[in-house]
Amino acid sequence: xxxxxxxxxxxxxxxxxxxxxxxxxxxxxxxxxxxxxxxxxxxxxxxxxxxxxxxxxxxxxxxxxxxxxx
Amino acid sequence: xxxxxxxxxxxxxxxxxxxxxxxxxxxxxxxxxxxxxxxxxxxxxxxxxxxxxxxxxxxxxxxxxxxxxxxxxxxxxxxxxxxxxxxxxxxxxxxxxxxxxxxxxxxxxxxxxxxxxxxxxxxxxxxxxxxxxxxxxxxxxxxxxxxxxxxxxxxxxxxxxxxxxxxxxxxxxxxxxxxxxxxxxxxxxxxxxxxxxxxxxxxxxxxxxxxxxxxxxxxxxxxxxxxxxxxxxxxxxxxxxxxxxxxxxxxxxxxxxxxxxxxxxxxxxxxxxxxxxxxxxxxxxxxxxxxxxxxxxxxxxxxxxxxxxxxxxxxxxxxxxxxxxxxxxxxxxxxxxxxxxxxxxxxxxxxxxxxxxxxxxxxxxxxxxxxxxxxxxxxxxxxxxxxxxxxxxxxxxxxxxxxxxxxxxxxxxxxxxxxxxxxxxxxxxxxxxxxxxxxxxxxxxxxxxxxxxxxxxxxxxxxxxxxxxxxxxxxxxxxxxxxxxxxxxxxxxxxxxxxxxxxx
Numbered sequence: 001x002x003x004x005x006x007x008x009x010x011x012x013x014x015x016x017x018x019x020x021x022x023x024x025x026x027x028x029x030x031x032x033x034x035x036x037x038x039x040x041x042x043x044x045x046x047x048x049x050x051x052x053x054x055x056x057x058x059x060x061x062x063x064x065x066x067x068x069x070x
Numbered sequence: 071x072x073x074x075x076x077x078x079x080x081x082x083x084x085x086x087x088x089x090x091x092x093x094x095x096x097x098x099x100x101x102x103x104x105x106x107x108x109x110x111x112x113x114x115x116x117x118x119x120x121x122x123x124x125x126x127x128x129x130x131x132x133x134x135x136x137x138x139x140x141x142x143x144x145x146x147x148x149x150x151x152x153x154x155x156x157x158x159x160x161x162x163x164x165x166x167x168x169x170x171x172x173x174x175x176x177x178x179x180x181x182x183x184x185x186x187x188x189x190x191x192x193x194x195x196x197x198x199x200x201x202x203x204x205x206x207x208x209x210x211x212x213x214x215x216x217x218x219x220x221x222x223x224x225x226x227x228x229x230x231x232x233x234x235x236x237x238x239x240x241x242x243x244x245x246x247x248x249x250x251x252x253x254x255x256x257x258x259x260x261x262x263x264x265x266x267x268x269x270x271x272x273x274x275x276x277x278x279x280x281x282x283x284x285x286x287x288x289x290x291x292x293x294x295x296x297x298x299x300x301x302x303x304x305x306x307x308x309x310x311x312x313x314x315x316x317x318x319x320x321x322x323x324x325x326x327x328x329x330x331x332x333x334x335x336x337x338x339x340x341x342x343x344x345x346x347x348x349x350x351x352x353x354x355x356x357x358x359x360x361x362x363x364x365x366x367x368x369x370x371x372x373x374x375x376x377x378x379x380x381x382x383x384x385x386x387x388x389x390x391x392x393x394x395x396x397x398x399x400x401x402x403x404x405x406x407x408x409x410x411x412x413x414x415x416x417x418x419x420x421x422x423x424x425x426x427x428x429x430x431x432x433x434x435x436x437x438x439x440x441x442x443x444x445x446x447x448x449x450x451x452x453x454x455x456x457x458x459x460x461x462x463x464x465x466x467x468x469x470x471x472x473x474x475x476x477x478x479x480x481x482x483x484x485x486x487x488x489x490x491x492x493x494x495x496x497x498x499x500x501x502x503x504x505x506x507x508x509x510x511x512x513x514x515x516x517x518x519x520x521x522x523x524x525x526x527x528x529x530x531x532x533x534x535x536x537x538x539x540x541x542x543x544x545x546x547x548x549x550x551x552x553x554x555x556x557x558x559x560x561x562x563x564x565x566x567x568x569x570x571x572x573x574x
Contacts, residue, residue, distance in 0.1 A: 015468055016519075021549040021574045034463060034557050039564050042459035049368045050456040051536030056364050057448065063286050063304070063434055069245040069329060069344040070283025 076118040079223050081162070083155040084111045092147065092188050093195045098236065100422040101389035102186070102196070109183050109202060110151040113158040115222055120146035122187045124250075125197050127266035128241040132280075133191075141190040144197055148222055150181040165225055175225060184229040185220060194238040200231040203351070203382075203391055212351035212382065212391065214325035216258040232325065232350050233264075234390035242267035245284035246274070247386045248346040249292060252325035252438045256298055259323070260440045265296050283344065286329060286434060293438050301437040301447050305410040309398060310361040310376035312410060312435070315447050317375035319437045320352055322447070322476035326437050328383070330412060330430035345430060350391055353380035358471045363455060371454050372471040385414065388425070396432070403431060443476060443508045445528035450474045450510050453538045457512055457524055464557040468516040475513070479505025482525055482544070486570065489546045495570040499542060503568055509541065521547040522558065543569040550574065 082088060086103065093099045122144045129142045150158055158181075164174035187197035203212040220227045233254045237247045250267045257264045265273070271280045274292035284292070290300040301319070305312040319326045326349040334343045355377040360370035382391045393416045399409040415427030437447060454472045461470060482505060486496050510528040514521045523546070527539035543562045548555045550571035562569040 016516075018465060018468065018553040019519075019521075019548060020552055022551050022553070032553060032557075034560050036564075038463060039460065039561055042463045042561075043564070045459040046456040047536040049459075049536075050452060050532075050538070052365055053363055053368055053452045053455055054449070054532065054535055057452070063329065064342075065285055065287065067331060067342055067344045067433070068283035068285055069248075069289070069346040070243040070281070 078118055079162075080116045080118065081155050081159040082114040082116055084114050084149065088114060088147075089186075092145070093186075094192070097422075097424045097426065098196060098387075098389055100424045101392070102199075104422045105201065105389060105391070106149060106183070108204065109149075111149045111183055113150045113153045113155045115148040115150070115158065115162065117146040117148070117222065120144045120187065122146075122189075122198055124235070124264075124266045125187065125189050127268045128238065131268050131272075132241040144190065145188040147186045147188065148220070148227075149183040149185065149201070150178065151183050153177075153181050162223060162225070166223060169224075178225065179227050182220075182227045182229060184218075184231055187235075189238075191238055194236040196234075196236040199234045199390060200229055201234075201390055202229055202231055209354035209356075209380075210351065210382075211320070211354060213320045213323050214252075214255050214348075214350045216255050232348075232384065232390070234384045235267075235386065237386040239281055241280055242271050243281060243283050244346045244386050245289055246271045246280065246292075248327045248348045248384070249289055249438065251348040251350075251384045252327050253293075253296070253298070255323065255325050256438045256440060260298070262297070270296065286436060289327065289346075289436055297441060298438050299441055299444070301439060302434060303448055304434045305407070305432055306405075307407045308362055308364065309408065309410045310359060311364070311448075311451075312432075313355075313378035313396065314361050314371075314373050314375040314451060316349065316381065316435060317352060317355070317378050318447050318451055318473070318475050319435070320349060321473065324437050324439060324476070325350055326435050328381075328412065328432060329434040329436060331433045332428075332430045344433075345387070347386075347394075348384040349381050350384055351382040352378055353382075355379065363452070368455055371451070371458070372469070373451075373473060374471060375473055381412075388414070397429070399431075440508070442529050444530050445510060445532075447476075449531065450476065450528065453510065453526065453532075454512055456536065456538055457514075460561050461514055461522075461524075464561055465514075465516065465521065465554050468521075468554075470514055470516055470521070472515075473513045475511055476528060477509055477511050478507055479509055480507075482509060482511070482542075486544070489544075489570075490573050491544075491546055491570045492550055492573050495550075495568070499568050499570055503542060505541060510538075519547060521545065521554070540565055540567055543567050545569060545571045548572055 089099050161174045184201035186199045189197035200218045215230050215232050217228050237243045246267045249270050270292050273295040274284050274288040293300045330345045333340050355374045357377040358374045359376040361373045361376035362370045383394050384390050395413040397411045399411045403409050410432040412430050420427050451474045506529045508528050510526040512524040523544040525541040555571050
């Protein structure tokens with residue numbers, strides 16, 4: 001596992017930094033917070049993906065009715 | 071002793087001939103001997119007269135009406151590890167003469183490996199058999215087991231396993247026997263008494279004698295009539311997805327009835343023969359792989375379960391918890407799909423040597439479920455596609471992998487009690503959130519680090535297309551004041567979901 005990957009903003013640091021606790025005072029500032037729009041876009045994308053999969057999977061492949069398990 | 075019948079409990083040492091003398095020679099006896107030697111079985115308490123409910127039902131409805139009627143009762147062999155015959159007898163006497171004293175009874179319980187019912191059927195002696203699984207070390211998972219309570223000479227023992235027995239070919243064949251093993255677990259989950267093999271065969275409603283076997287529809291019909299439902303899926307053209315569904319079922323503690331097909335050459339040409347076995351566990355897959363969804367427009371899901379290669383199976387042609395392997399064969403089947411093949415045996419070599427290793431095409435899986443567990447296993451995994459975009463947003467830039475399984479609301483709350491989580495958030499869920507009996511759990515990890523679980527209601531299918539019924543977010547691997555924790559909380563807040571974080 002490479003802990004020194006490039007971050008998307010170009011800075012170098014550990015990927016796992018997103019899991020490190022921040023102090024109560026710095027948390028609201030240091031965390032790259034999400035906008036409501038980012039959240040809505042992600043939710044809509046997930047909803048669309050799942051709805052498409054549900055629509056595509058409304059059938060079952062059948063086994064030949066002649067095959068008996070004995 | 072009544073009418074010259076041998077009764078009571080006899081203590082025996084366990085040697086190479088112990089099973090052979092009682093079960094007869096053959097590959098199955100060799101397999102059981104091998105299995106019991108691995109579990110270090112050294113002594114046996116033999117109940118000479120044992121009434122087995124499952125055999126008795128077959129006797130009442132089938133064998134009692136034969137010309138050559140077998141005995142209506144069985145024998146039962148209780149197997150103990152490590153202890154010598156003399157130690158076993160001494161401990162039994164010590165435990166029964168001082169029922170309040172727990173030392174001898176505890177030692178016996180520690181050594182108890184399980185039991186084998188010996189039926190009075192010359193060609194199918196192995197009746198209901200419950201054996202402890204191999205030690206869960208390394209990659210082995212035996213998820214589809216349950217506790218059995220056993221009574222011998224006034225003493226009670228428990229063993230965790232899943233009942234196995236040979237098909238007798240008269241009252242039940244492999245299809246009923248495989249369902250019977252699976253229902254041992256599912257009936258237990260539902261709080262029901264396990265149906266007998268005869269009851270399962272009858273419930274299938276086949277117009278033909280039991281020896282003709284059952285179709286997949288007949289097997290599903292039996293489940294429906296016995297008060298259960300079935301999931302059904304095929305490898306078709308997505309073998310990785312099929313593998314992931316097998317693991318999801320087993321991690322949900324649901325045994326899988328695997329339906330197999332093979333070409334057999336007969337005097338009248340080549341015919342298809344079918345066989346059914348019950349999967350009880352699997353070896354933890356080693357690789358995280360991209361598992362394609364059923365649509366090209368939806369990106370693959372990263373799951374370890376997509377690389378499943380070793381399963382453990384109850385096979386009524388062989389024995390319990392047998393090591394079998396899933397292989398890809400790119401030769402097309404009749405529908406043009408690349409085949410998923412089950413090798414019945416270990417690539418490293420058969421154990422014992424008499425184990426006939428062969429290969430079958432996997433045609434489908436049938437998973438018996440409690441009636442109220444209505445969401446299909448396939449839908450459960452598809453729901454990961456719903457969570458993925460916002461989980462990737464919360465955990466950016468981590469590369470996530472997923473798994474999904476069914477659990478219970480009770481289990482979710484009990485697990486929270488053991489986790490190192492924020493107490494206020496935990497109590498809000500324990501005291502403030504009602505959970506259904508059956509829930510779906512989407513588990514998210516990064517490399518070897520478990521991050522969080524999203525809990526959904528699975529007692530019904532999604533009411534609105536593309537929208538699972540969300541219940542809670544359990545971010546037990548994510549501190550509240552980390553970037554991921556803050557982001558995840560914002561998303562949970564958007565849904566109005568309770569969330570619990572790791573305590574820091």
